Amino acid sequence: RQECQVLVVGGGTGGCAMAAKLSSRLGSNKVVVLEPEEKHYYQPMFTLIGGGMKRLDQSHRQMADVLPKKAKWVKEKALEFDPDNNTVSTSGGKTIKYDFLIIATGLQLNYKKIPGLVEALETPGSNVCSIYSPKYVDQVYECLRRTNKGNAIFTFPNCPIKCAGAPQKIAYISEHYFRKMGRRNNVNIIYNTSLPVIFGVKHYAEALMKLIKRRNITLNVQRNLIEVRHRDNIAVFEDLTKPGVHYEETYSMLHVTPPMSAPDVVANCKKLVNPSGFVDVDQMTLQHNKYSNVFSIGDSSSSPNSKTAAAAAAQSPVVFRNVMAVIEGKAPTDIYDGYSSCPIVTGYSSCILAEFDYNLTPVETFPLDQSKERYSMFFMKKELMPLLYWKLMMNGYWNGPSLMRKMFSILKFNKKP
Ligand code: FAD
Ligand code: UQ1
Structure with a gap:
């Protein structure tokens, strides 16, 4: 059994930023960070790694070097949340009691949800790749180098994801790559998205639609990947506007953005989450709607912003000030605008x-x-x-x-x- 004033679950983008702010204000050993991973990845670099512009080893640092020295790092997973008793149990058999809890567990990548996908990603030479995981990101540039004809297909799943622009960024980078290599006339670039539009913000969507036209990229909206048959190089999509209608598309390269969700341990704690499994917070204060000593930052929270590191950055001073207010017995008043x-x-x-x-x-x-x-x-x-x-x-x-x-x-x- 262990006790702390603030427990931060997750030492990624949002968790580490919060631990740094809080441990600097509260002093040494008041903040515990629960985080099982040895490495901290700067995930926004994955897109550039896919295009061969950066290397994977440039994208990470040792967790021990990134987490703040004034916070105590427990290198274990959260297994169960008990917000009524202010405790979290861990994979190492600990029970950590907190006064204040910050949930920053990010998103879980659900590659397994698509039949055939994991097998395809893990078969050498299958021409299926994904920038979303450090495990698969190096395959993206390898796929680009191998592909010299046919269909290069890029997908976007039917759920909220982090960095909703990334699935199209890698499509644009690939299009440019094939052009630079003189192969563009032999490769079709196809962007299949589950969304009804290319981008949710009109101002940018208009510019992107022009770009797509100019660069001869095929855009299919409301088209969701449901199966990969890598031996036949076939990706199966469903038409979200016509239930039961499926398309079998042959690819020479398939870039997959996996379905994502809040991690199971979070989603399973029904007291803490909304019906979609995200930590149920007030979208302005980022304080939990039921438990006033619980906050959430980043991708695992229910606030309906687009999930990015930039959003977590803008949330971090709001969560910090509101946690400090609650510690001082005041109401949280700082407001996040959804940036x-x-x-x-x-x-x-x-x-x-x-x-x-x-x-x-x-x-x-x-x-x-x-x-x-x-x-x-x-x-x-x-x-x-x-x-x-x-x-x-x-x-x-x-x-x-x-x-x-x-x-x-x-x-x-x-x-x-
Ligand atoms: P994360 O940084 O993912 O951290 C979550 C942490 O929680 C992890 O360290 C994990 O190990 C830990 N964790 C999970 N489960 C448990 C558990 N049970 N117990 C304890 N710890 C746990 N954002 C931008 O702003 N700009 C970009 O250009 C951009 N591009 C991107 C491109 C790609 C390909 C990807 C994948 C992401 C991109 N992002 C970008 C998004 C950005 O990386 C995320 O939004 C951001 O990292 C979210 O921070 P977070 O703290 O919520 O989650
Ligand atoms: C940002 O703040 C941020 O988080 C650190 C990112 O993630 C890496 C971004 O990609 C961007 C664009 C921002 C916003 C910063 C500026 C200067 C516009």
């Missing part, structure tokens, strides 16, 4: 920087039209963001770009002051 951001990489030197809030209204940081493809945004995504992540965010110093945006707008550089 999320997605640098939609469109090739080997260009990027559209989408930024928006709960209302899907663009909230742009820079005094430029960010729906245009730009090298500056690509450079920021590829070279500056990893630095910002490791040096600032992981040490609790990055609260998202709202301050930068206000600065630009005060200086009247911005289009919308």
Whole structure:
């Protein structure tokens, strides 16, 4: 049995940022981080690894070096939450009692939900790959290098996912790759998405539709991957508008974005979650709707923002201030506006920087039209963001770009002051 003031479950993007902020304010050994993994991955780099622009070993650090020194790391999994008794039991047989709990367990990748997919991903030379897992991301560039004709198919599942732009980023990067290699005339690029639109924010969707047309990419909406028959190179899709209608599509390369969900241990604790299995928090304060000493940050929370590291960054000062308020016996008053951001990489030197809030209204940081493809945004995504992540965010110093945006707008550089 162990006790702590704040227990952070999950030492990924949101959990580590919270542990850094809280342990710096509360002092040593007040914060426990429960996290089973040895390595901390900077997942936004996976898209670039897929395109051969970065290596996998550049995307991770040792968890021990990333988690804050003032917090105590318990290298175990949460097995069961008991919010009525303020305890969490762990894979190592511990029961940790907390005053305050922050759930930051991210999303679980459900590759197994699609029959034939895991076998395909794990068969060498099957031409099936996925940027979403460090286990499979290296296969993406290998697939690109091997493919010189036929259909390169990219999928988007029928559920909320993290970084909803990533499935199309890898399609655009691949299209550019085949063009650079002189193979584009022999390869069809097909983007099959379960969503009814290319992107949820109109401002960017319009730009992306033009790009798709210009670059001759086939877009099929409301088309969901349900099976992979890798021996025949066939991917089976269902038409979400016509129940029972299936399409068997032959691929020479298949990039799969897996179905995702909150991790089972979280989803199974019915007292903590909403009907979809996400931690049931108030979308403004990020405090749990029933348990006032429980908060959630990042992908495992029910707040209806687009799930990104950028969103977790913008949530982190809100969760921090609200946890501190509750610790001091006050009501939480800080509000998260749903900010999320997605640098939609469109090739080997260009990027559209989408930024928006709960209302899907663009909230742009820079005094430029960010729906245009730009090298500056690509450079920021590829070279500056990893630095910002490791040096600032992981040490609790990055609260998202709202301050930068206000600065630009005060200086009247911005289009919308
Ligand atoms: P994570 O960072 O995933 O951390 C969850 C942690 O919880 C993990 O360390 C895990 O080991 C731990 N955990 C899980 N279960 C348990 C348990 N039972 N007990 C204890 N610990 C547990 N975001 C952007 O902002 N910009 C981008 O360009 C971008 N691109 C992306 C591209 C790809 C391919 C991917 C995969 C993601 C991308 N993201 C991007 C999204 C971003 O990585 C996530 O939204 C972010 O990491 C979410 O943070 P989190 O803390 O909620 O979860
Ligand atoms: C961001 O804050 C963030 O989290 C650290 C990302 O993840 C790596 C991003 O991709 C982006 C774009 C932001 C937002 C930052 C700026 C400067 C617009």
